[in-house]
Amino acid sequence: MVEHSTDDEVDWNTDDEIDNLHWSPPSSPETSLGPAGTTSPNLTHMRISDETVARFIEMGFSSDMIARAIDETGRSNSELILETLCKYTTSSEASSSKSKVIDHLIGMGFHEELVLKAIQEYGDENIEEETNALLSYTEAEKLCETDDEDINMNDDDNLFSLSSDEEDELNSCDEDKRLKDLIKMDFPRQEAAIALERCGENASLGEIVDFICAAQMAREFDEFFEVHDEKETISNSKKRRAFNELPRSGRKPNSAMANDHELIRLPNPMIGFGVPNEPGIMTHRPVPIPDDARGPPYFYYENIAMAPKGVWSKISSQLYGIMPEFVDSKFFCAAARKRGYIHNLPIKDRFQIQPPPHSTIQEAFPFTVRWWPSWDLRTKLNCLLTCIGSAQLTNRIRVVLEKHDGEPPLNVQKAVIYQCKKWNMIWVGENRVAPLEAVEMEELLGFPRDHTRGGGISRTDRYKSLGNSFQVDTVGYHLSVLKPLFPKGINVLSLFSGIGGAEVALRNLQIPMNVVVSVEISEVNRNILKNFWRQTDQRGTLRDFGDVRELSNRIIEQLMEEYGAFDLVIGGSPCNNLAGGNRHTRSGLEGEHSSLFYEYCRILKTVRRKASEMRR
């Protein structure tokens, strides 16, 4: 091991331009034993490492399948095993794929007739195409006037209750089973046991879950808006260190530093008020919305989670002191995207846009699977940015890998992985990595294929627009609660619209948009949204404006008089001056672009004031 790494070190350094493959030296040299480390208990006879097996399992293959594939392929070549596993999956899925697709689409609420028609038209291969087709059918057939349902706008009253059906079912459980169920739901055994005891034997599972959630939320409440003086902050334990910690004495205060002592913690895992398929979904907020911030009109504000210190407490203080919901989109798609959302939407009974996107890189891009080396354990991509890796870098990686037969030494692996993570590259051939194509980013972000393609946008601008966009499925999950509230459609004021992430989310949720007033400074982006509006046969009105600063309060009031009040004000203000990738002008919330956040506040307040006037 030692002689190898020394040789390779020499190889690295004799290569010109190799500096760009530099990585921070590993802290634990004993890990350089290579991939053949410990083995999993039931697969002990094989040379495949635990990590590799774990990766296969994480990709959704069963251990039986993995064992079979390892036996069949000769136990040593992980690429071959993966290929075999994929073969198994495709062959077993093929027979049932059609009925599965039908069930899936009907489950989304499309009529069976339309589903069959779509499948006839597009085949049963591409569920995405079909969904799009179905959305077009429904849009064409729209005008569907739902009868006046009794919608309870006051969502905070019945937040704890489950439906009677759910409750009946849950009541039938005995205590042991309930404890098991709770542990299965990933509640700590101790908390579950205490909750069971406190709630008594007649309590339903729902009540117990609420009890545990309430306890968790009480803790969150304590930790949010926690006030410390400087001394206390410094002596706080690591666990209690918070996002907005004050600067250590002697350190120069950041210009973005807020002048308050509030601490906002980023949740770990970053699941906000809950995400699908993960434990910990809340039915009501840890910190209630203040009365003066209740909707309608609803609002939804977004920005990056990893902003400089003090930024989020400043943003929160400007938006009624509402607790931000920090969510990583890796829980919704195959790419991470850590964002904070401040909104006054209900959080009960959220649902996902259907179909949900692929959850791993390998599922999203199956063609890459056969090229994926066993030592690259990624199943999720990092955040999609506005720039992509250079061709020179991919070439250097290829040259270096070609020098080694089979698996390269550990230090080479580390360097390659480091660059792949940094530039979000995927395997597209033998020894060949590549940055994502724009169309692949569209897919990961939940946009229709070629949403940003053509129409006068340059390649670089396309990457920029996509890198600045919403992740549609994440935002859609939060907005889904609007669907039962506005069966007749909503009026939307969309600020900093970009390529229309909010509009695409609403459309995918099948929430009719009566009026959308979109404010977006980039002309190419405005054109993308206009094209989307036309192509999806929207019946509503789309109005677009350029600079948000020129949208005066007077104009806003006029628009509301013309179209009626806005039901939703949505937008994410510029993060340029907050983003970690910015080497030059990371100047905080008061920066040239990021300070447009205050325009969002101004406009929101104008809308809410005017709306309350109109109600009177």
Added chain:
DNA sequence: CACAAGATGAATTCAGCG
């Protein structure tokens, strides 16, 4: 002038350790 490509760190949080 528009576009494409490449070069350019730091701020922040977290996990792990003594």
Added chain:
DNA sequence: CGCTGAATTCATCTTGTG
């Protein structure tokens, strides 16, 4: 509790080309 290292990040600027 304090330290260290690893990991991650909605980007800007300069240069070259047509």
